Amino acid sequence: MNTSPNNALAIIDARIQSAPIANWLGVSAVRDEAGLLYRLSFAEHHIGNPVIRALHGGVIAAFLEFSAQGELAAQLDKDVRLSTINFSIDYLTSSRPQDMEARVRIARLGRRVAFLEAFGWQSAPDRPVAEARICIRVGSEH
Amino acid sequence: MTNMHSQKPPADRLSSKPVGAEINPAIGAMLKSAHDLLTHEHSLFRSLGLKPVLIGRGKAAFALDAPIAFAGCDGDVHGGLMTIVMDSIFGLTVFTALDEVKPIATINLRTDYINKADVGTRIICSCECIEIRNDIAHVSGRITTEEHDRLLVSGAGTFMVGVRSAKKGSRL
Numbered sequence: 001m002n003t004s005p006n007n008a009l010a011i012i013d014a015r016i017q018s019a020p021i022a023n024w025l026g027v028s029a030v031r032d033e034a035g036l037l038y039r040l041s042f043a044e045h046h047i048g049n050p051v052i053r054a055l056h057g058g059v060i061a062a063f064l065e066f067s068a069q070g071e072l073a074a075q076l077d078k079d080v081r082l083s084t085i086n087f088s089i090d091y092l093t094s095s096r097p098q099d100m101e102a103r104v105r106i107a108r109l110g111r112r113v114a115f116l117e118a119f120g121w122q123s124a125p126d127r128p129v130a131e132a133r134i135c136i137r138v139g140s141e142h
Numbered sequence: 143m144t145n146m147h148s149q150k151p152p153a154d155r156l157s158s159k160p161v162g163a164e165i166n167p168a169i170g171a172m173l174k175s176a177h178d179l180l181t182h183e184h185s186l187f188r189s190l191g192l193k194p195v196l197i198g199r200g201k202a203a204f205a206l207d208a209p210i211a212f213a214g215c216d217g218d219v220h221g222g223l224m225t226i227v228m229d230s231i232f233g234l235t236v237f238t239a240l241d242e243v244k245p246i247a248t249i250n251l252r253t254d255y256i257n258k259a260d261v262g263t264r265i266i267c268s269c270e271c272i273e274i275r276n277d278i279a280h281v282s283g284r285i286t287t288e289e290h291d292r293l294l295v296s297g298a299g300t301f302m303v304g305v306r307s308a309k310k311g312s313r314l
Contacts, residue, residue: 020213021220045185048229056186057248058229062222069215084221088252 008036008074015070025063029070036074038067040100040120047097055095057130064089064102064118064132071104072114072136080139085113089132096122100129114138163199165238172243173197173234190227195266200239203268204231205288210261218258221295224285225253228297231267236279236301239271245305246279253297264288277303 012029016022026041040046040055040063048056065087072082102120114136119128165173177194189211195203206227214220229251236246259265269283278300285295 015215019215019220020211021222024211025222045189047186052245056226056229057251058222058226059186061225061229061251062220065221065225066214081216083258084255086252086254087221087225088250089225090250091248094247 007077011074011077012036012070015073019066021062022066025059025066027063027066029067035103036071038063038070038102038104040102042097042099052094053097055097055100055129057089057091060091060095060100060120060130061087061089061132063100064104064120064130065134067102068104068116068118068132068134069136071106071118072109072116072138075106075109076138082139083137085135085137087132087134089130091130092128095129098122101125110138112138165197165199166241168243169237169240173237176234176237186226187230190230192227192230196268197234197238200235200271201269202231202235202238203266204234205264205266207264208259208261213261217261219261219263221253221255224255224295224297225251227265227267228253228269228283228285228295229299231269232281232283232297232299233301235269235271235281235283236274236303239274239279240303244303247302247305249278249300249302251297251299253295255295256293259287259294265294274303279303 009029009031016027026043028039030037046055046059047053065084069082100120100122102118104116104118107115107117116134119131121128190206192204192206195205208219208223212220212223229248233246265285266288267283267285269281272280272282280300282298284293286293
């Protein structure tokens with residue numbers, strides 16, 4: 001079940017290549033000693049409110065959902081259909097017009113359902129901008 | 143869409159005005175200028191191509207053709223588009239319920255994905271501001287296909303009304 005580090009990154013890169021929304025979001029991933037690290041590369045179309053110039057809340061949500069799906073796909077290391085069942089996000093502090101990084105934790109990977117947590121930050125990992133919980137159906141036509 | 147009209151909330155909600163009552167003129171003017179800005183100058187909203195279907199006090203519905211730029215790995219529309227659309231229309235719905243122009247900030251969002259949609263499908267996002275109390279606006283909404291009224295997403299959210307904007311990080 002455990003994916004080798006290089007293979008995990010290859011799986012996520014393949015997902016990024018095949019999903020137009022990953023390109024729109026500007027998602028990339030690297031692996032460091034703590035695991036997989038995801039990045040949203042800032043672009044002007046990520047701005048929600050032009051007056052305060054913060055990232056759109058939905059853009060942050062989309063980035064964390066895509067990252068969580070990638071983390072799970074890499075963990076499974078096989079071609080399984082994944083469908084998000086539901087997604088919930090708390091916006092803890094304001095965002096700025098710059099890159100965002102994220103990490104994902106798999107809270108539980110069951111046979112049919114996986115529970116994940118994702119958090120995204122801009123200035124420091126201990127100061128998250130948003131935290132999300134994602135529940136994903138594993139391996140069927142949802 | 144039709145479900146939203148049938149359930150009229152008690153008149154004491156939404157600053158003493160029922161859902162569907164007339165929008166405060168100042169808010170209406172703000173929405174008009176916001177609409178002009180978002181559809182012509184704002185890159186995110188221009189790429190979404192949101193078209194207003196209904197705007198009333200405490201409710202709003204917009205249509206769009208799910209753009210190919212928001213497809214996921216399987217070729218279907220990615221859930222990320224749904225949260226982007228829903229957060230946008232939720233925020234707008236809160237504005238329609240206000241008596242005066244105030245900044246708002248999303249506290250949280252929840253989306254349940256019921257069905258998937260093909261790229262290019264015309265979808266309708268319909269939202270309602272359920273209540274504003276203690277500066278917290280509660281909203282709920284749904285995204286359906288226009289053609290068969292097929293439920294794609296059910297969502298809920300809360301917003302802070304009247305954001306302190308002076309210091310960074312003090313939005314709530």
